Amino acid sequence: MTALLNPSARARRRNRRPAWEEPPTVAGQLVKGAVLTGVVLAVLIPVWSILVTSFSSRQAIADAGGMVFRPRDFDLSAYVLIFTRGEVSRAVWNSMFVTVTGTLLALVCTVLAAYGLSRPGSLFHRPLLLFFLITFLIGPGLIPSYVVVTSLGLKDSHWSLILPAAVNAFNLIVVRQFFMGIPGELIDSARIDGAGEWRILTRIVLPLSKAVVAVVGLFYAVGYWNMYFNAVLYLNNSEDHVVQQVLQAYILAGQSPAGIGSPPALGFNAPPSLAVKMAVVVVVLIPIVIVYPFIQRHFTKGVITGALKG
Incomplete structure (x- = not known):
């Protein structure tokens, strides 16, 4: 009996969406994932560049022409x-x-x-x-x-x-x-x-x-x-x-x-x-x-x- 109830319990735990709310579409989830990924990258990429540049040598900054993105010559x-x-x-x-x-x-x-x-x-x-x-x-x-x-x-x-x-x-x-x-x-x-x-x-x-x-x-x-x-x-x-x-x-x-x-x-x-x-x-x-x-x-x-x- 427990084995029969477990799948249903797991399904209820997964589906916490209210009854009046439509289930998500594949296209909607893809768009949400793309937007969230873009926001995360827009935040992390500048922070990563600032961090790498702060640890870069004079030669690495000169070769990059400014902000450094690829770690090199840890300093x-x-x-x-x-x-x-x-x-x-x-x-x-x-x-x-x-x-x-x-x-x-x-x-x-x-x-x-x-x-x-x-x-x-x-x-x-x-x-x-x-x-x-x-x-x-x-x-x-x-x-x-x-x-x-x-x-x-x-x-x-x-x-x-x-x-x-x-x-x-x-x-x-x-x-x-x-x-x-x-x-x-x-x-x-x-x-x-x-x-x-x-x-x-x-x-x-x-x-x-x-x-x-x-x-x-x-x-x-x-x-x-x-x-x-x-x-x-x-x-x-x-x-x-x-x-x-x-x-x-x-x-x-x-x-x-x-x-x-x-x-x-x-x-x-x-x-x-x-x-x-x-x-x-x-x-x-x-x-x-x-x-x-x-x-x-x-x-x-x-x-x-x-x-x-x-």
């Missing part, structure tokens, strides 16, 4: 140069400080605010929610933001990048909606057992909300890591520059890193400027590429569910 001198000269390594550490500190602070503020706004009986529930919605719909503008940051004495400080972006209204609404989807009976039973709001948040709500917190944390981290415009506005001291400013100086402004054009005392010939620029691009990409795969599986559950619940 680490570009990475050695950018990290021994200190400018890029210092900018990376500055960006890591801004990203880690800003993400932690933003998650704490967002989770606390979202939990308070998700409780119907909380103090000033509706006025505070309206306040956050207004900031979501109407931006403060460049000049008022600049005046506030400078008047608070945050200019030429990394806190000028961290504090203004500590709470994002969209992320707050997503987390709030997710919290509102948690069964109220579960929270009421915890209150009956004597649990306070802090214990309810840390022991019940947060363990059930790992997906949405992880996704929102990634949003904040990517925003802080890629922050460029605010850094240009508020960071004038080169010692405080973040990695996006260094990337802009090398790639868009056409500046050459220190050590290009004169043989540095590093035991090897100076690497080509193009290899150094591509190495900086790789350094900028690596943190997000490493973190994203661990968070990607939470996207559907964290964002879509959080936006629809409540």
Whole structure:
């Protein structure tokens, strides 16, 4: 009997399509596969060329006439140069400080605010929610933001990048909606057992909300890591520059890193400027590429569910 049921069970598992949806055609699947393949290649080919160029020698870049696609003459001198000269390594550490500190602070503020706004009986529930919605719909503008940051004495400080972006209204609404989807009976039973709001948040709500917190944390981290415009506005001291400013100086402004054009005392010939620029691009990409795969599986559950619940 089990052997007779197994094929049917396997067929049901394979066919998860709703009854009203037409089965896919061969032509449709071929078109979808071709489009997805094209999108993947459009993303991977430039990244591959950047990576290979960053590890290429001067001769390989000269023979290719620019960007290198086929690996040849493996050379680490570009990475050695950018990290021994200190400018890029210092900018990376500055960006890591801004990203880690800003993400932690933003998650704490967002989770606390979202939990308070998700409780119907909380103090000033509706006025505070309206306040956050207004900031979501109407931006403060460049000049008022600049005046506030400078008047608070945050200019030429990394806190000028961290504090203004500590709470994002969209992320707050997503987390709030997710919290509102948690069964109220579960929270009421915890209150009956004597649990306070802090214990309810840390022991019940947060363990059930790992997906949405992880996704929102990634949003904040990517925003802080890629922050460029605010850094240009508020960071004038080169010692405080973040990695996006260094990337802009090398790639868009056409500046050459220190050590290009004169043989540095590093035991090897100076690497080509193009290899150094591509190495900086790789350094900028690596943190997000490493973190994203661990968070990607939470996207559907964290964002879509959080936006629809409540």
